[in-house]
Amino acid sequence: MLEGQYDHKKIEPYWSEKFAEIFRANPDTPKKKFCITIPPPNITGSLHIGHALNMTIQDVISRYKRMQGFEVLWVPGTDHAGIATQHVVSRELEKKGMKRENLGREEFLKFVDEWREYSQKRIMEQMKKLCLSVDWSANRFTLDEGYRKAVAKAFAELYKRGFIYQGDYIVNWCPSCKTALSDLEVEFSEENGKLYYILYPFEKGLREGIYVATTRPETLLGDTAVAVHPEDKRYKDVNEVFVPLVWRKVKVIRDEKVDMNFGTGAVKITPFHDFADFEIAREHKLEGIKIMNEDGVITYGDYEGLDRFVARKKIVEDLEKLGLLQKIEDYKIRIGKCYRCKTIVEPLVSKQWFLKMKELSQKAIEVVETNKVKFLADQWKNLYLSWMRNVRDWCISRQIWWGHQIPVSTCKECGEKFLNYDGEQEWNSCPKCGSEKSEREKDVLDTWFSSALWPFAVLGWPEQTKKLKAFYPTDVLVTGFDIIFFWVARMIVMGLFFTEEVPFRKVYVHGLIRDEKGQKMSKTKGNVLDPLDLIEKYGSDSLRFSLCVLSSQIKDIKLSEKTIESYYHFMNKIWNAAKFVIMNVENPKKNFQPKTLPQMWILAKLSSCIEKAKEYFEDYKINQAAMEIYEFFWNDFCDWYIEISKVEMQDDKISQSAKNTLFFVLETSLRILHPFCPAITSHIWDEMRGKYDIESESEFLSYAPFPDFEYKEETCLEFGEKLISVAKEIRSIKDEVGFKVSDKVQAKVLTGDDKELKRALEENIKWLEKLSGANIDIIEGEEVPEGFIPSSGKGVVVAISSEGAKLKESIQKMGKELAETEKEFDRVKKRLSNTDFLEKADTEVIQEHKKRLEELGIRIEFLKKRIEILSKFANK
RNA sequence: AGGCGGAUAGCUCAGAGGUAGAGCGUUGGCCUUACAAGCCAAAGGUCGAGGGUUCGAGUCCCUCUCCGCCUACCA
Numbered sequence: 046m047l048e049g050q051y052d053h054k055k056i057e058p059y060w061s062e063k064f065a066e067i068f069r070a071n072p073d074t075p076k077k078k079f080c081i082t083i084p085p086p087n088i089t090g091s092l093h094i095g096h097a098l099n100m101t102i103q104d105v106i107s108r109y110k111r112m113q114g115f116e117v118l119w120v121p122g123t124d125h126a127g128i129a130t131q132h133v134v135s136r137e138l139e140k141k142g143m144k145r146e147n148l149g150r151e152e153f154l155k156f157v158d159e160w161r162e163y164s165q166k167r168i169m170e171q172m173k174k175l176c177l178s179v180d181w182s183a184n185r186f187t188l189d190e191g192y193r194k195a196v197a198k199a200f201a202e203l204y205k206r207g208f209i210y211q212g213d214y215i216v217n218w219c220p221s222c223k224t225a226l227s228d229l230e231v232e233f234s235e236e237n238g239k240l241y242y243i244l245y246p247f248e249k250g251l252r253e254g255i256y257v258a259t260t261r262p263e264t265l266l267g268d269t270a271v272a273v274h275p276e277d278k279r280y281k282d283v284n285e286v287f288v289p290l291v292w293r294k295v296k297v298i299r300d301e302k303v304d305m306n307f308g309t310g311a312v313k314i315t316p317f318h319d320f321a322d323f324e325i326a327r328e329h330k331l332e333g334i335k336i337m338n339e340d341g342v343i344t345y346g347d348y349e350g351l352d353r354f355v356a357r358k359k360i361v362e363d364l365e366k367l368g369l370l371q372k373i374e375d376y377k378i379r380i381g382k383c384y385r386c387k388t389i390v391e392p393l394v395s396k397q398w399f400l401k402m403k404e405l406s407q408k409a410i411e412v413v414e415t416n417k418v419k420f421l422a423d424q425w426k427n428l429y430l431s432w433m434r435n436v437r438d439w440c441i442s443r444q445i446w447w448g449h450q451i452p453v454s455t456c457k458e459c460g461e462k463f464l465n466y467d468g469e470q471e472w473n474s475c476p477k478c479g480s481e482k483s484e485r486e487k488d489v490l491d492t493w494f495s496s497a498l499w500p501f502a503v504l505g506w507p508e509q510t511k512k513l514k515a516f517y518p519t520d521v522l523v524t525g526f527d528i529i530f531f532w533v534a535r536m537i538v539m540g541l542f543f544t545e546e547v548p549f550r551k552v553y554v555h556g557l558i559r560d561e562k563g564q565k566m567s568k569t570k571g572n573v574l575d576p577l578d579l580i581e582k583y584g585s586d587s588l589r590f591s592l593c594v595l596s597s598q599i600k601d602i603k604l605s606e607k608t609i610e611s612y613y614h615f616m617n618k619i620w621n622a623a624k625f626v627i628m629n630v631e632n633p634k635k636n637f638q639p640k641t642l643p644q645m646w647i648l649a650k651l652s653s654c655i656e657k658a659k660e661y662f663e664d665y666k667i668n669q670a671a672m673e674i675y676e677f678f679w680n681d682f683c684d685w686y687i688e689i690s691k692v693e694m695q696d697d698k699i700s701q702s703a704k705n706t707l708f709f710v711l712e713t714s715l716r717i718l719h720p721f722c723p724a725i726t727s728h729i730w731d732e733m734r735g736k737y738d739i740e741s742e743s744e745f746l747s748y749a750p751f752p753d754f755e756y757k758e759e760t761c762l763e764f765g766e767k768l769i770s771v772a773k774e775i776r777s778i779k780d781e782v783g784f785k786v787s788d789k790v791q792a793k794v795l796t797g798d799d800k801e802l803k804r805a806l807e808e809n810i811k812w813l814e815k816l817s818g819a820n821i822d823i824i825e826g827e828e829v830p831e832g833f834i835p836s837s838g839k840g841v842v843v844a845i846s847s848e849g850a851k852l853k854e855s856i857q858k859m860g861k862e863l864a865e866t867e868k869e870f871d872r873v874k875k876r877l878s879n880t881d882f883l884e885k886a887d888t889e890v891i892q893e894h895k896k897r898l899e900e901l902g903i904r905i906e907f908l909k910k911r912i913e914i915l916s917k918f919a920n921k
Numbered sequence: 922a923g924g925c926g927g928a929u930a931g932c933u934c935a936g937a938g939g940u941a942g943a944g945c946g947u948u949g950g951c952c953u954u955a956c957a958a959g960c961c962a963a964a965g966g967u968c969g970a971g972g973g974u975u976c977g978a979g980u981c982c983c984u985c986u987c988c989g990c991c992u993a994c995c996a
Contacts (some may be wrong), residue, residue, distance in 0.1 A: 618956065621955040881976035
């Protein structure tokens with residue numbers, strides 16, 4: 046017996062704990078396998094609403110597949126998030142007055158590990174509250190023991206086969222985090238800057254030369270050339286100029302990349318502090334000069350020791366003094382900032398480790414082109430491909446402490462670099478000279494290097510575990526589009542390289558969650574919706590259902606609390622419908638035959654709901670599946686069948702079959718609803734198992750089969766709808782002429798010469814009268830009896846006694862409808878007299894139009910009549 | 922600058938060659954014994970603009986406008 050009102054707080058704590066225990070995938074079962082690996086959340090903070098969406102989608106898919114009979118493994122886990130975590134922990138320590146640098150690597154990592162434990166615990170608690178069906182025994186971390194082996198193995202393989210190299214290269218450098226960043230870790234924004242026009246004279250002291258425009262004047266310290274376009278006539282005869290202030294004589298080179306129309310058409314070249322210049326310098330074999338250190342402090346000439354921005358000011362001043370500064374213009378510049386600490390990134394040449402991507406990416410492009418990895422929705426495929434086709438080498442080293450240390454040592458004796466760990470064995474001695482004295486690389490690997498191994502590493506790779514054999518390749522990856530490059534692409538590359546299989550067959554890409562105005566949620570704006578607050582307030586079932594309905598593979602999601610509240614109402618509806626059924630049904634029979642039209646109708650509706658829901662699930666259209674069941678449950682089951690059943694249960698002959706129907710529809714609905722709102726459905730199902738004899742292999746709804754009930758009765762659907770429309774018509778005309786719902790009126794239902802309709806009406810008269818609040822006479826023919834007002838509906842004609850009626854609406858409205866209907870009639874008629882249409886359109890379509898024309902004709906006659914009757918009535 | 926996406930009821934969105942849909946909101950009426958977190962009824966739309974294909978276009982094609990996102994070495 047369900048007690049009292051729906052209260053998620055009484056249900057969810059129990060089920061969230063239960064769900065954490067009962068999902069343990071068995072690789073040995075003969076069942077078909079289904080596997081999802083979670084995009085592991087960072088251990089930097091708590092989960093936000095985007096995580097809730099991401100995880101809910103995965104859970105709905107997992108639960109559906111599980112109920113479809115698959116052995117489902119959904120692997121949870123967390124990501125160590127190198128830079129981000131190091132940053133967060135450093136800040137925490139600073140609050141306590143401690144500095145990372147003073148602690149030293151080992152001590153610092155102890156603190157990080159404490160943080161990790163704390164954070165993982167918190168994330169796990171949050172995930173539990175979402176009622177997810179993950180297998181917690183499979184929980185992984187990108188820096189756990191097994192993962193260390195996997196990463197070392199991966200690095201060693203790539204290294205041995207020549208895909209990893211170390212080199213001096215220009216990278217994005219964060220002077221605050223003091224590490225290299227990959228292209229993807231830099232956020233660009235348009236900002237107000239200046240464009241400085243500086244004279245590079247032909248001779249020191251001379252006021253003649255080339256004007257060069259730059260946004261970063263301080264870099265002139267490292268200039269080793271000036272470039273102009275080969276066809277730029279202005280500079281045809283200029284071959285050398287002096288870099289001002291440092292008075293270095295540099296060549297004027299010709300390069301087609303220079304835009305003649307921008308600025309002065311001449312570009313200064315600073316190979317070691319600018320990406321484009323680095324490229325040009327390579328092609329022209331120019332030297333570079335490093336003028337800045339890793340703190341962003343100038344290390345060159347008179348400006349040594351000055352911060353880069355202080356130096357800029359000073360240099361501009363000095364140029365001005367010398368009259369070498371022509372002008373300064375306001376200019377919009379693209380500024381790159383560290384995605385983590387927002388410090389302005391400095392392009393800097395340094396020694397880094399790189400992964401060669403070109404060759405590795407070939408297969409990864411192929412599998413997506415041929416849909417071996419299929420993106421949902423399709424358009425993300427293009428985004429992926431365009432990035433992959435222009436992929437650049439990936440800088441995989443990071444100058445931080447928290448992460449997978451690069452397993453390479455350098456021999457102190459002979460300088461040989463060698464692998465010191467391949468996932469199985471460790472070495473100290475130099476393979477070349479045998480010396481035991483070597484130094485380990487200090488750098489760690491980019492976090493995404495380890496994340497790229499996720500789908501197979503979490504299943505035990507490089508060991509050929511049972512799990513790996515049973516569940517790999519995984520089935521679907523669910524993620525936001527913002528990490529298609531960061532993560533998805535790299536997983537595909539690594540998966541193909543190490544396992545020779547795609548890591549997943551489908552990539553479900555969902556949008557980002559925004560606030561109700563469409564703005565990005567951020568703590569500073571104060572518009573964040575915290576999933577835990579929402580769960581506290583509305584329950585995880587309501588939150589989950591909302592996220593499912595709103596989920597879209599294309600658009601971002603605008604979420605407001607109102608939406609969640611409305612689905613809380615739906616949970617309440619489920620609760621109350623269940624309460625009603627359990628209250629009224631004692632001994633439901635299985636394999637029963639429906640006895641009445643409404644029973645057959647609701648079963649046919651249920652059957653069609655199941656069919657559609659399944660289709661949507663198979664296409665991963667979760668929002669539509671959710672809407673389908675929502676509409677069935679509320680509009681068909683609650684609004685109609687439950688109401689009808691109240692009448693049916695009073696008739697001994699059909700009472701039992703009504704109860705059977707109520708029970709069956711509720712129990713089946715719970716199964717369809719379960720993937721979306723597992724807690725409330727599990728709770729109710731449990732209650733039902735206590736009271737009734739439910740056949741199920743499992744004690745949990747989560748493992749009960751998804752319904753495959755089929756009941757296709759077109760006639761029942763048709764007549765069911767017809768009778769319902771009769772009830773609606775009577776309600777409608779009652780309201781229109783001022784009767785209350787509870788007023789019992791006299792009504793006539795006109796059946797024309799439709800014998801079947803007449804019989805159906807007769808058989809269902811009791812509930813029709815109850816639900817419409819009328820005494821109904823069924824009469825043949827089409828003539829509205831004297832003293833009765835016809836309703837305005839388009840189906841079966843119904844009319845109610847005019848006694849006591851007060852006409853509320855004006856008949857103008859009907860005139861408007863009449864005019865519109867006549868217009869529509871003409872349109873259809875015209876189309877039907879069009880020979881092209883008759884020749885080219887499908888016969889079915891033509892038939893439909895003919896039928897429609899007939900109906901419109903009848904409608905017009907009816908409306909005219911109705912206006913006539915109502916005018917008479919109104920004039921009284 | 923290029924690429925992608927969006928534009929449908931007051932709001933949020935679904936749909937997609939053959940009669941414009943839902944939820945929320947609004948208005949009016951109901952405490953009808955599962956549910957007032959509810960029930961009943963109603964109002965509300967030349968489907969962004971223009972052109973084309975078609976017997977027929979929210980739906981397919983082209984152009985444009987506005988909005989969003991992504992990519993790019995214009996210093």
